[in-house]
Amino acid sequence: MVSFLFGFLDGSQEDENVNDVIRRRSIQPQRFLAVIDTCEVLEDIDDTILREVKFKDGGGKFKAPVIGKTVQERVTHHAPISSTSGAGVEMFNVVGNTSRVLNIVSTGANPGELYLTFTFEWDHPEIEKGSAEELAKQIQYQASAPAGLAGTLGKIREMVKAGELGGSIIPSEAKPPSSSNRNVTAPVTTGEKLRSSILSRWNWFRKMSKRELPAEKIHPSTKRAKQIDANPPYEELKSLIENEGKKELGTGGKNVIHWFRNQDLRIHDNKALHAASQFAKEHGKNLICIYIYCLKEIEWHGVGSARLDFLLRNFECLKLELGKLDIPFVMLDVEKRGGIVSKLAGFVEEYNVERVFANIEYEIDEVRRDITVMETAGEGNWSFELHHDQTIMEPGMLTTGAGKPMKIFTPYHNAWLQEIKAEPSLLDTVPAPDKNGKSARKELSDLFNTNIPEAPKEKTMAKDERDRIRKLWPAGHDEAEKRMRAFISKNLSDYAATRSNPAEDSTSRMSAYFNAGIYSMREALQEIKKYNKGSTDFTSGSKNGVYAWVREIVFRELYRQTMAYTPHTAMNLPQNLKFDFVERGERYFAETLVDWDLSNNTQQGWEPSYTVFNPVNQAEKNDPNGDYIRRWVPELKNVKGKAVFDPFHRLSKEEFGKLGYPEPYVDWKETKARCLERYKRDMKDAEP
Incomplete structure (x- = not known):
């Protein structure tokens, strides 16, 4: 050297x-x-x-x-x-x-x-x-x-x-x-x-x-993506889960933990929480619920003010609901992302915990984190038990004839519908946790006094905006359930015909609740089942609206399977813009959508496709009267007729100049041709 x-x-x-x-x-x-x-x-x-x-x-x-x-x-x-x-x-x-x-x-x-x-x-x-x-x-x-x-x-x-x-x-x-x-x-x-x-x-x-x-500056190459797909971290985690199931339980721990994550913030129909409660009850232990709060993690994932406020309000709901069951809800504060596992391990040791339960998150970073937790637990006198909770079909459950996880939607959709029709028990829900023993309040007294943090200054909304968001997205499981039932009774029958019109109030508006796990997918489909005369036949012969709505849920399921098994999604947003704009677009939506979901949004809205949509045609098709545009684009609210869809080309130069509206940033035909050529060049050796 x-x-x-x-x-x-x-x-x-x-x-x-x-x-x-x-x-x-x-x-x-x-x-x-x-x-x-x-x-x-x-x-x-x-x-x-x-x-x-x-x-x-x-x-x-x-x-x-x-x-x-x-x-x-x-x-x-x-x-x-x-x-x-x-x-x-x-x-x-x-x-x-x-x-x-x-x-x-x-x-x-x-x-x-x-x-x-x-x-x-x-x-x-x-x-x-x-x-x-x-x-x-x-x-x-x-x-x-x-x-x-x-x-x-x-x-x-x-x-x-x-x-x-x-x-x-x-x-x-x-x-x-x-x-x-x-x-x-x-x-x-x-x-x-x-x-x-x-x-x-x-x-x-x-x-x-x-x-x-910032996260939006990461550019994984096709070469690196193939390396990850060849040996996805999820497979390694599954292997560790299987080995953990064979591990003999320790005998000294007095307590059990359920670790809430960002996608299971509810006490109803929560598989890992239910398992933790049952384990605690059977072995005479106290149940402790935790959430690991890391601002650096929030910044890394681009969580915006509205979404963070929604999460914090639901933490308050969780604390209240768990408190009624004498179960403490503890917010563990971690300064750096890399300190999450050590913080958990330290808490486990301090409170003499025998087993930690959690639901699986399928994103790459989170899978790798859980691998580290598994390894850390293996070195200590405690165990880590993971459950599938986000999806009806566990990732990898539906496979091709060659035994590989499906990647293409149509065959996956058909297989999913047949599986749920044949096995209605897949929609069975589990109850809320049992109440802790009488001694829990005394033995864990210090844990009942932890506070829910406030949003940092840079993530705080102005009062008017905060009040508006809170009215649109009230917190809690009860609010989610009320919204789901209202959608079924009022809008589900017309959903197929109206779902793509942004000016219509025709969708369920359940996405934020699904994304944060305030309401489970099993609970939602149980409500759909009731509407469908008690049947899990959600095919095209089902009641009006059922097939179309469930189809969107199946997309969500496939995206999570894709995240687990082929996580090489490339984001080519608006194909007509270059990649710097893709980064900005991804980050903009992450920071502004209250229901931002990594697997849904990156794979649905950003995936490469040889179909390059014309935004003017799409607007005319899905907002035929231009109502949505006129409401949300003040410069165009007084534009008459079809000119509202393309004012630069459909108005005179003088008329357009008076609007104060920007000219088109790119020429659609030119950039479409460039986009298709780029796809042919860059994706010729890439696997789907």
Whole structure:
């Protein structure tokens, strides 16, 4: 291992944004280092990205002498400490090799001072430690390092000049160890002294590090998607669940936990909660209910103000309902996403818990989290039991003739309808949990006093908006049940004919309740069954509206199966816009929809398709009178006739100019042709 440290001070970088510098260097290193030809980000999860870097031919003195022409690297903690600290760090580890690099970007004590500190450790097993050959190799690397630093600084200046980087670097109030030595080029050094220096700086940065890369900036490639699909994390989780079922129960735990997630916030017909209650009753234990509240998780998933308010109000309902059963509802606050599992494990130990119950979430990050929980439980004296609750058909239950999970809707839909017709018991519900024993209030007294948090300032709505949202989406299971029954009695019979008209009040408006698990899908279909004369034959011969409404539910089921088994969904929003707009669109809807659902919204509204809808034609078809447009687009409320659908082309230039309405952003025909060509090029080798 050949190691060296190189520091550099630049006193003219007053306007750069360190946040952007660190992020861009990690994702697009080829823009900063001339020796790199291409970089493909394969994976971006929490504080780590996996990337594949290809070095140029004839890379000069610094031509990847150890790690090869094309390598995979893991970059850890590439985000800066914060948007105001003026410091950030990257740790590079080469996959399959012990070579590593640590890059620190920080500001000095004086305005305008920017420091770049690079440490390198290249794996040279053929060189004897402490030998003259090792020293010579260090000198060689030391001599080549300034070129990389100079290239980085030059690129930063270019980006600032071009307006790609904005804001100012604000010197951090905190100081890392040996900060007074950062403005000099460090001497060549080896061994423990260097490692101690690296570790000291790294620990300081890591302690304060916060992920700042927004979720919409992740671009998983088709190549990486295929790798995930070939071995989906859900299969690994299923294997762990099977092994957990064979595990002998511990004997010492006094309590049992049900862990509420974002998609099962109810006490009625909650499979994991019911199982936890039964287990507690049979073994003479107390039931504790928890929810792990992490603002960083909320930010990561783009939860908007309306949706967060809806969740918080339903937490209040849960606490009240569980309190009547002498069951505490505890909000465990976690600062970082990576701290969720350790927080759970700590609570389990503190309250002498034997078993934790939860319902499965099928999204990739959540599946990986549960794998970690399973492994953590296996190392301790407690167990983790997961249940299927979100869907009627468990993902993977409906398969093709080859025994693989179905991917195409029509055969899946037909199989689903036949299965539910043959097995009505799939809609059976489970009761609310039993009341805790009389001693629970005394033994767990401290847990009954936990409060539901308030929304952070940046997620708080103005009073008028908050009141409007709360009126539209009242909290609680009872409200959801009332809404479901009202829909069936008033609108279900006409649902097939009116569901696509946004101006009509014809849909169930149950999506927010389904998404958060306030009301279960089994409960909803039981109500449909009653309306359908007690039959689970939901095919086209059923009562008016039943087939069309249940068909939408089956879409939801398929999307969750797809999320579990083929989670490579590519989001190509409005095919007529480029991918940056896809990211913005996805994030916009995530932050504004009270019923945002990752599997539904990414796969239904954003999936690649060779059918490129014409928005004008779709508007004329589904809002034939233009009522919806006139209500929600104030600039067009007085436009007469069909001109409301395409005012730019259907009004005179003078008439259009008076509206104050923007011109079309793209030419639909032109961008449709470009879109189809792009699909043919990019998807030719991709599997469906």
